[in-house]
Amino acid sequence: MAAKDLDDENLPKVNPNESLETISNVFFRKRFGVEKIEIRSETVRDKGIDFHIEVNKESASGGxxxxxxxxxxxxxxxxxxxxxTDGSFGIQISTSNISYLLNNGMRAYYVFYHHPTDCFYYDSVKNILDQIKSKNEQW
Known part of the structure; x- marks a missing residue:
């Protein structure tokens, strides 16, 4: 039996968005020291929160x-x-995701990863909501 060439196989295509999500996840985690920050992934059916992050406090007795x-x-x-034109940038966010994060009961942040520059940008959901309300009081 002759070996098949993988190019001839009917295989699933790589989704560039999934690859970008993986890249952003890896680079995000690298930005924090495990001594001060614990990043807990939302691994089961992510509905709009990727991580819960706990900031650790230095103990007077060390550690x-x-x-x-x-x-x-x-x-x-x-x-x-x-x-x-004002130097800001925009990215499409579903209003249902904003509502979901607001219902969480704890502070929440959007973190944006721009792959070509390997840069992260962030803003609180509250600031984003305030911007939306300034444009549409009924929201």
Whole structure:
């Protein structure tokens, strides 16, 4: 039996968005020291929160202790940023995701990863909501 060439196989295609999500995840985790920050992934049926992050506190007796100071993060990755005339940039966010993060009951942040520059940008969901409300009071 002759070996088959993989090019002749009917195999699933790589999804560039999934690859970008994996890249952003890896680079995000590398930004934090495990002594001060614990990143807990939302691995089961992510509905809009990618991580819960707990900031550890230095103990007077040495080392770090858990203090339950936590916040939620929704990580978004992109290859393109559309810059505004004021220097800001925008990325499409579903209003249902904003509502979901607000219902979480803890501080929440959007973190945007721009792959070509390997840069992260962030803003709190509260700031984003305030911007939306300034444009549409009924939201």
């Amino acid at each position: 770090s202790v858990y203090n339950n100071y936590r916040f939620a993060v929704q990580l978004k990755a992109t290859n393109k940023i559309k810059k505004g």
